[in-house]
Amino acid sequence: MSLIRKTAAELGAMIAGGEVSAVEVAEAHLDRMAEVEPKVQAFLHVDRETTLDQARAVDARLRAGEKLGPLAGVPVAHKDIFVTRDMPTTAGSKILEGWRPPYDATVTARLRAAGLVILGKTNLDEFAMGSSTENSAFGATHNPWDLTRVPGGSSGGSSAAVAAYEAPLSTGTDTGGSIRQPASVTGIVGMKPTYGGSSRYGLIAFASSLDTPGPFARNVLDAALLQEAFSGYDPMDSTSVDQPVPAVVEAARNPDVAGMRIGVVKEFAGEGYQPGVLARYNEAIQLLESLGAKVVEISCPAFRTALPAYYLIAPSECSSNLARFDAMRYGLRVGDDGTRSAEEVMALTRAAGFGPEVKRRVMLGTYALSSGYYDAYYGQAQKVRTVISREFEAAYEQVDVLVSPTTPTTAFPIGERADDPMAMYLADLCTIPSNLAGNAAISVPCGLADEDNLPVGLQIMAPVLADDRCYRVGAAVEKALEGRWGGPLLAKAPEL
Amino acid sequence: MSAITRDEVAHLARLSRLALTNDELDHYATQLDAIIEAVAKVSEVAAVDVPPSSHALPLTNVFRADEVRQCLTPEQALSGAPAVEDDRFRVPRILGEEA
Numbered sequence: 314m315s316l317i318r319k320t321a322a323e324l325g326a327m328i329a330g331g332e333v334s335a336v337e338v339a340e341a342h343l344d345r346m347a348e349v350e351p352k353v354q355a356f357l358h359v360d361r362e363t364t365l366d367q368a369r370a371v372d373a374r375l376r377a378g379e380k381l382g383p384l385a386g387v388p389v390a391h392k393d394i395f396v397t398r399d400m401p402t403t404a405g406s407k408i409l410e411g412w413r414p415p416y417d418a419t420v421t422a423r424l425r426a427a428g429l430v431i432l433g434k435t436n437l438d439e440f441a442m443g444s445s446t447e448n449s450a451f452g453a454t455h456n457p458w459d460l461t462r463v464p465g466g467s468s469g470g471s472s473a474a475v476a477a478y479e480a481p482l483s484t485g486t487d488t489g490g491s492i493r494q495p496a497s498v499t500g501i502v503g504m505k506p507t508y509g510g511s512s513r514y515g516l517i518a519f520a521s522s523l524d525t526p527g528p529f530a531r532n533v534l535d536a537a538l539l540q541e542a543f544s545g546y547d548p549m550d551s552t553s554v555d556q557p558v559p560a561v562v563e564a565a566r567n568p569d570v571a572g573m574r575i576g577v578v579k580e581f582a583g584e585g586y587q588p589g590v591l592a593r594y595n596e597a598i599q600l601l602e603s604l605g606a607k608v609v610e611i612s613c614p615a616f617r618t619a620l621p622a623y624y625l626i627a628p629s630e631c632s633s634n635l636a637r638f639d640a641m642r643y644g645l646r647v648g649d650d651g652t653r654s655a656e657e658v659m660a661l662t663r664a665a666g667f668g669p670e671v672k673r674r675v676m677l678g679t680y681a682l683s684s685g686y687y688d689a690y691y692g693q694a695q696k697v698r699t700v701i702s703r704e705f706e707a708a709y710e711q712v713d714v715l716v717s718p719t720t721p722t723t724a725f726p727i728g729e730r731a732d733d734p735m736a737m738y739l740a741d742l743c744t745i746p747s748n749l750a751g752n753a754a755i756s757v758p759c760g761l762a763d764e765d766n767l768p769v770g771l772q773i774m775a776p777v778l779a780d781d782r783c784y785r786v787g788a789a790v791e792k793a794l795e796g797r798w799g800g801p802l803l804a805k806a807p808e809l
Numbered sequence: 810m811s812a813i814t815r816d817e818v819a820h821l822a823r824l825s826r827l828a829l830t831n832d833e834l835d836h837y838a839t840q841l842d843a844i845i846e847a848v849a850k851v852s853e854v855a856a857v858d859v860p861p862s863s864h865a866l867p868l869t870n871v872f873r874a875d876e877v878r879q880c881l882t883p884e885q886a887l888s889g890a891p892a893v894e895d896d897r898f899r900v901p902r903i904l905g906e907e908a
Contacts, residue, residue: 415885508865522864551871552864621848632825639826641900643889655901660828667827673837676821677844680813683824693851695861700854702862734840735847751865777865 316341321387321481321535328386329375335386339368339430342388346432346479349809354454355464355474357393358400359433364388371428384542385428390474390483393434394441395421395526396515400431404517405439405449408638408645408666418515419550420484420526423543432480435470439668440635441491441519443467444740447731448670455727456499458767458806462724465495465740468529472499475529477809482539483529488520489623490720490744492527493756497719497770500758500802502536502787503529507777508751509554511540512547520630521552523748531803533757533788537565540780556778564781568788571605575786576712579612581743587722589762593769594718597759600793601716601786609712613704618697619746624738625681625694626749632678635671638663673734702750709776714786717743719756719770747774755783757790758802768802812845813838
């Protein structure tokens with residue numbers, strides 16, 4: 314089997330055992346990228362020499378006997394929202410085009426310390442605002458299952474890169490579903506860790522109370538290994554949780570749900586859901602029952618209001634966070650002809666540098682925070698957030714995990730929702746509650762929808778700092794389904 | 810009745826420091842109207858006595874130790890600046906003509 318089809322765990326073991334070098338593994342992936350990037354367009358920045366330099370350095374560290382982690386030498390595609398010293402960082406925005414950050418994000422630094430080799434920076438919706446990656450200022454990414462469809466978003470470059478075998482692993486960020494939804498529609502695994510479990514330092518901020526870095530992989534164990542490699546307490550992030558990383562790798566190696574109590578969220582099914590998505594979802598519930606889990610229905614009525622609450626809270630935080638793009642200290646500056654004031658230059662720069670979705674959200678957030686509207690919108694949304702957290706807490710008194718479809722439909726065609734913001738927002742319907750409550754949640758593949766033969770994801774949600782439960786249940790579903798399919802779901806994807 | 814008028818959108822654009830064209834203002838007025846109507850559903854949750862949550866963690870006022878530590882050099886801090894003069898960020902005039 315060629316190197317690009319191996320799992321990250323296999324590659325790590327082969328490199329550690331001296332069977333193959335990190336340089337050879339990097340070259341195999343760079344060659345694959347050269348072959349399929351014209352079709353997929355997952356990456357915004359690739360620099361073969363920088364990547365090979367990293368691989369050579371890892372090989373030298375291993376030869377010198379340095380003890381590195383299980384992913385040493387394994388390539389990773391890095392979402393272009395994490396700052397990187399040696400590569401440009403754009404967040405998918407014209408306002409940062411060509412910017413070279415003077416420091417590394419904590420996630421970036423930890424990838425390097427663990428010996429992972431960064432293949433390049435992946436495409437995303439501008440500042441992670443979107444569900445299709447069409448909001449990137451640098452063009453759309455294409456879903457490897459069907460190149461006319463979106464790879465999800467906002468981390469769509471990262472999901473497409475892994476699904477197209479350009480990388481065994483990638484990083485993402487999840488603010489309202491931006492890891493889980495793209496994983497779901499590309500047939501791979503994507504995890505949103507507990508909020509505060511992975512560092513936001515050097516992650517270009519969208520909505521600070523929600524943004525959470527997390528892993529993508531082609532299987533549950535690889536995702537756990539990557540989460541373990543870059544997670545954990547970081548004093549540089551004031552909302553970092555000073556607790557050990559949950560035992561995610563051990564859980565991924567123990568696919569056992571016998572005796573577990575699994576809650577089916579009643580509100581997340583029915584009208585608005587694609588029949589093929591519901592069919593695979595219901596089969597996954599039956600599967601869990603057949604594996605010895607106790608399945609009960611759980612009602613969380615306020616989850617229906619999670620989407621409107623999110624579209625007040627996230628834009629409010631974004632309108633404040635994006636004020637830093639002021640044309641003064643870094644990034645684009647437009648119209649500075651010596652006659653215009655700083656304020657005029659700022660307004661011209663932001664109008665030229667931000668795309669339509671970012672402008673919409675900045676204005677929406679400014680509106681929700683305005684005096685006279687604050688209590689009715691932002692204030693009420695924060696109260697709804699409390700109600701949703703309480704419903705989760707009540708649910709977790711009865712069950713160990715909750716399940717739902719990850720997203721109501723399979724991958725939609727590029728362009729279909731591009732100018733209909735409300736239709737686009739519905740993609741995050743089932744993923745948002747876990748962001749508002751800060752809980753852990755994962756998406757694992759659970760089959761193909763009958764209508765279009767495109768991947769469907771099962772979402773598994775767990776309480777704060779119980780990330781290991783997501784992996785345990787996810788691994789059990791994966792093992793049973795791969796047994797039925799005779800291999801991973803991704804093996805059914807057409808050749809590129 | 811619309812939730813937001815075109816004039817209000819123009820005001821929001823000014824507050825947001827976005828120099829929008831008239832066409833853009835028309836376009837965003839229509840879209841923001843639909844979005845605001847949808848997000849107004851938050852009022853359907855009875856939450857009068859519920860405390861608001863700004864984030865999900867039981868953390869308040871996290872401070873680091875007040876110790877000198879390594880930071881960016883002036884060269885690094887200025888490396889992405891649109892304009893630099895004498896080791897400083899050079900900016901357009903910040904005072905009005907009459908000042």
